[in-house]
Amino acid sequence: MKRSRSVDKRAAVPEAGSQGRVLSRKKKESRLAWMLLGPILLYFLLFQAFPIVFGLGIGFTNWIGVTSRPTFAGLSNFTRFFSDPFYLRTLWNALYMGLLVMFVNVTVGFAGAVLLNAPMKGRTLIRSIWYLPAVTAPVATTQIFLMFIDPSSGIANRVLELIGMEPIAWSYSTFWMVTWIVIYSSWRGIGTSMILWLAGLQSIDPAIYEAADIDGARGWQKLVYITLPSLRNITTFVLITGFIGALQIFEPVLFISQAGPFGSTDVIVHRVFRDFYGDFNFGMAGAGATVITLIILVFSLVTLRWYQVAEK
Amino acid sequence: MQATGKFPWARYAILGVTCLLFVYPLFYAIGVGFMTSNQFATTPPSLIPFQRPFSFHNYQELLLINTQGEPNMPLYYINGVARTAWYIVWTVLISFVGGYVFARLRFRGKNIVFLALLLTTMVPPVVTMAPTYLMMARFPLVGGNNILGRGGSGFLDSYAVLLLLNLVNVIGIFLVRLSMNTFPRAIEESGTMDGAGIFRVMFQLVFPIQKPILAYVAITTGVLIWNDWYVPFVFTDRAQLQTLASAVSRLTSVAYGQYGIPDWPGIISMGLGLTIPSVVLFAFFQKYIVAGLASAAVKG
Numbered sequence: 001m002k003r004s005r006s007v008d009k010r011a012a013v014p015e016a017g018s019q020g021r022v023l024s025r026k027k028k029e030s031r032l033a034w035m036l037l038g039p040i041l042l043y044f045l046l047f048q049a050f051p052i053v054f055g056l057g058i059g060f061t062n063w064i065g066v067t068s069r070p071t072f073a074g075l076s077n078f079t080r081f082f083s084d085p086f087y088l089r090t091l092w093n094a095l096y097m098g099l100l101v102m103f104v105n106v107t108v109g110f111a112g113a114v115l116l117n118a119p120m121k122g123r124t125l126i127r128s129i130w131y132l133p134a135v136t137a138p139v140a141t142t143q144i145f146l147m148f149i150d151p152s153s154g155i156a157n158r159v160l161e162l163i164g165m166e167p168i169a170w171s172y173s174t175f176w177m178v179t180w181i182v183i184y185s186s187w188r189g190i191g192t193s194m195i196l197w198l199a200g201l202q203s204i205d206p207a208i209y210e211a212a213d214i215d216g217a218r219g220w221q222k223l224v225y226i227t228l229p230s231l232r233n234i235t236t237f238v239l240i241t242g243f244i245g246a247l248q249i250f251e252p253v254l255f256i257s258q259a260g261p262f263g264s265t266d267v268i269v270h271r272v273f274r275d276f277y278g279d280f281n282f283g284m285a286g287a288g289a290t291v292i293t294l295i296i297l298v299f300s301l302v303t304l305r306w307y308q309v310a311e312k
Numbered sequence: 313m314q315a316t317g318k319f320p321w322a323r324y325a326i327l328g329v330t331c332l333l334f335v336y337p338l339f340y341a342i343g344v345g346f347m348t349s350n351q352f353a354t355t356p357p358s359l360i361p362f363q364r365p366f367s368f369h370n371y372q373e374l375l376l377i378n379t380q381g382e383p384n385m386p387l388y389y390i391n392g393v394a395r396t397a398w399y400i401v402w403t404v405l406i407s408f409v410g411g412y413v414f415a416r417l418r419f420r421g422k423n424i425v426f427l428a429l430l431l432t433t434m435v436p437p438v439v440t441m442a443p444t445y446l447m448m449a450r451f452p453l454v455g456g457n458n459i460l461g462r463g464g465s466g467f468l469d470s471y472a473v474l475l476l477l478n479l480v481n482v483i484g485i486f487l488v489r490l491s492m493n494t495f496p497r498a499i500e501e502s503g504t505m506d507g508a509g510i511f512r513v514m515f516q517l518v519f520p521i522q523k524p525i526l527a528y529v530a531i532t533t534g535v536l537i538w539n540d541w542y543v544p545f546v547f548t549d550r551a552q553l554q555t556l557a558s559a560v561s562r563l564t565s566v567a568y569g570q571y572g573i574p575d576w577p578g579i580i581s582m583g584l585g586l587t588i589p590s591v592v593l594f595a596f597f598q599k600y601i602v603a604g605l606a607s608a609a610v611k612g
Contacts, residue, residue: 030419032510037413040406041425044480052435054443066449067462112330115323128598129331135590136338137539139561140583144337146565147344147576155340158357187334192605199606248436254566269438276442277546285442293439300434 056293059286066280077287086263087271087288094267094292097178097253098246101185106238108186109193116194117201127198131191138188142255145184149176174264177257181265184252193238200234201227236302244296268292338587345370345581352577370581381578384551384559392538392555395474399537400530402479407529408522410480411488412514416500426489429482448473448547473547474555484529487607491525492518528604531597535590556586 059077063070081087112130116123133141148156149170157167170176204227212222228235250269253259259266259274268288276285343361344352348369355363372378379385414426448467451457456464467473495518503513519526544558545567554562561567563579594601 026418029417033413033417033419033422036409036417037425040410040480044429047477048440048480049432051440051443051447052432054447055439055441058443058446066446112327115327118323120320120323124598126327126331127602128595129334131598131601132338132591132594133334135535135594137541137557137560137583137586137590139539139541139557139564140580140586141337143560143564143574143576143579143583144341146574147580148337148340150576153353153357153576155357155359155361159359187337191334195602195605199602244436248438250438255564258565269436272438272441276445282442282446289436289439289442293435296436297434 055286056290057286058282059284059288059290061283061286063282063286064280070283073283077283078291080284081287081291086266089263090266090268090271090288091291093265094247094249094269097181097265097267098243098249100178100182101189101249102239102242102246104182104186105189105193106242108190109238110197112190112194113197113201116198127195130194133188134191136188138251139255141188142184142252145180145187146256149180171257172261174261177260177265181249181252181256184256185249193242196234196238197231200231204230240299240302244299247292247296338584338591341580341584341587344577345374345584347577349575349577353573370577374581374585382559382582384554387552388554388556388559391474391544391553392557395555396534396537398475399479400534403481403484403533404526404530406480407484407488408519408526409514410485411490411492412518414485415489415492416497430486433482433486444477445546448476467547469548469550469553471553474544474553477543481529481533484533487525487529487604488522490607491522495521524600524603525607527597527600528607531593531601532604534593538590539586556582560586 058070060073060075061070062073062076116127148154151157151167151169151171154170156170160167168176170180208226208230209222212226217225248269249267250273253265253267253270254273257265259270269292272285272288272292275281275288340361343363346362346366346368347355348367351363351367369378369381373381373385376386376389382388414422449465450461451466452459452461454464454472455466455468455470457466458464467476499517499521500513503517508516538555539557540555541557541561544553544555545561548554548558560579560582563575563582565574
C-alpha cells in the first residue's frame with residue numbers, strides 16, 4: 001500500500017502545471033465517478049438499503065397480513081419479545097448452538113491447518129476435500145443427514161444396532177437434534193475455518209521458526225510463543241465472523257429439526273422467518289430482526305475497525 | 313517449515329480419516345440415488361449403500377433422459393442456470409466498476425459513501441427478509457398493483473423477482489478496491505498516454521489483471537445463487553418459476569410438514585444434481601477460492 005501511495009505522489013506532479021487545468025480535470029473526474037457509481041447507488045438504495053431501514057422500522061408497528069394497514073405500536077413488540085419465554089429461548093438457542101458450532105469449526109479447523117501446514121503429497125487434494133462441503137447446497141446436503149437419522153431406514157440407527165445398542169428416536173430428542181445440527185454445520189463449516197487458519201499459518205515467516213530451532217525451542221514452545229501470537233489478526237477475524245455467523249444459524253435448523261421437537265431447537269432467524277412467512281406478523285418479525293441486529297452490530301463495529309486496519 | 317514431520321504416517325492417517333468423513337455423505341447419496349424409493353424403504357440400510365438391482369430412474373430424470381415424474385425438470389435447470397449467470401454478470405460488473413471508482417477516482421463524498429456501503433454489510437440479512445417480501449408484494453404499479461401498492465400481487469410469483477434482488481455485492485466492491493490498491497497506476501497511465509479512454513483502460517488493461525479477485529467474486533456468487541432455494545421458494549409459487557434448488561426445497565418437510573414419509577432417493581438424487589455442478593466448478597477454480605478467502609482474512 002505504501003508503494004502505491006508513492007506512485008500516487010509522482011503521478012500528481014505533472015498535474016500541478018496549471019491551476020485551471022487541474023480544477024477542470026478534478027471536476028471531470030468527479031462527474032465520471034458519479035456517472036459510473038450513480039446507477040449502482042440508485043439500485044442499491046432502492047433494493048438493498050431501503051429494506052434495511054424498512055426492516056428496522058416495522059418492529060415498531062402492528063402489521064399482520066400483507067395488505068393490511070400498519071398501525072404504530074411503540075415498543076410493544078419488543079416488550080413481548082423480551083417477556084415471551086419462547087422468543088428469549090430462540091436467542092439463547094442461537095447463542096449456544098452457534099457457539100458450539102463455532103467451537104468445533106475453529107478448533108478442528110485449526111488442527112487441520114496445523115497438520116496441513118507442511119510440504120506433503122496430496123496437500124491440495126486434502127485441502128479441497130475438507131472445503132468441499134462448503135460449496136454444497138444446504139437444502140440438498142441437510143437432506144442427506146436427515147436421511148441418516150430416518151428412524152427405520154436411516155444408517156445412524158443401523159450403526160447403533162450393529163454395535164448392539166437400542167435405536168434412538170432422534171427427532172424426538174432435543175439433545176440429539178442439537179447434536180445433529182452441530183454435526184451438519186461443522187461438516188459444512190470446518191473447511192472454511194481450516195483454509196483461513198492455513199492462510200494465517202503460511203503468512204508466518206519460516207525464518208522465525210528456524211531461529212527458534214537454533215535456540216532449541218520445543219514444538220509446543222513454538223506453538224505458544226510464535227504461532228499463536230502471529231495469528232492474532234486471523235484469530236480476531238475467525239472469531240468475530242464466526243460469532244456473527246453463529247448467531248444467524250438458520251438453514252440447518254429449518255431443514256434438519258424444523259425447530260423441533262416442540263420448538264426446543266428454535267433459533268432467532270428461524271423464528272423471524274416463521275413470523276413473517278408463516279404468520280405474516282411483520283411487526284414481530286421486525287422486532288426479532290432488530291434485536292439480533294443490535295447484538296450483531298456491536299460485534300460488527302469491531303470488524304469494521306479490523307477492515308480499516310486491513311486497509312492501512 | 314515447522315518440524316512437525318516426525319510422524320508422517322500418523323498425519324496421513326488422521327487426514328485420510330477426516331477426508332473420508334467429509335466425503336461419506338456425498339458418497340452415500342450417490343448410492344441412494346441408484347435405488348427406487350420402495351427399495352430404499354424395504355432393505356435394511358448398509359454402510360455401503362450400493363444394492364442390486366440398480367435403478368437408473370432417478371439419474372435419468374436428473375440427466376433429462378426421462379422426466380415423466382418431474383415434467384418441469386428442464387425448466388428447473390434453465391431457471392437455475394439463467395439466474396446464476398445473470399447474477400454472476402451483474403455482480404462482477406458492479407464489483408469491478410464500483411471497486412475501480414472507489415480506488416482510483418477522486419470525488420466529493422467518496423469516503424462517506426464507501427463507509428455507508430460497508431456499514432450495510434454489518435446488518436444481518438435476516439433484517440431484510442420480511443421487508444423485501446412486503447416490498448415485492450406491494451411494489452407500486454407492478455403486477456396489478458395501484459400506485460399505493462394495493463390490488464395486485466406486485467413482483468410475487470413473477471420471473472422478475474428471481475433476478476431483481478441483491479445484485480450489489482458490497483464485499484465484492486471492497487475486495488476489488490483492496491486489490492486495486494496494490495496495483496501500480498503506471499499501467500493505467502501508460503494506457504491514458506496512448507490515448508485510451510477510461511473505459512478502454514478499465515476493461516482492456518485493468519480488468520484482465522484483476523481476474524483472480526473477480527473470479528473469486530464470480531464463483532462465490534455463482535455457488536450462492538445456484539444453491540439459493542430461498543428466493544424462489546418464498547417469492548414464487550408456480551412450478552415453472554422454480555430453480556433446481558427451490559425444487560428440492562419443495563420436496564422437503566419444510567414444504568410438506570414433518571410427519572409425511574419423504575421419497576428419500578428422489579430428494580437425494582435431485583440434491584445431487586444441485587451439488588455436483590458446484591463441486592465440479594470448485595474443483596476447477598479452487599485456487600481462486602482459496603486465494604480469495606485468504607485475502608479477505610490475512611490482509612492486515
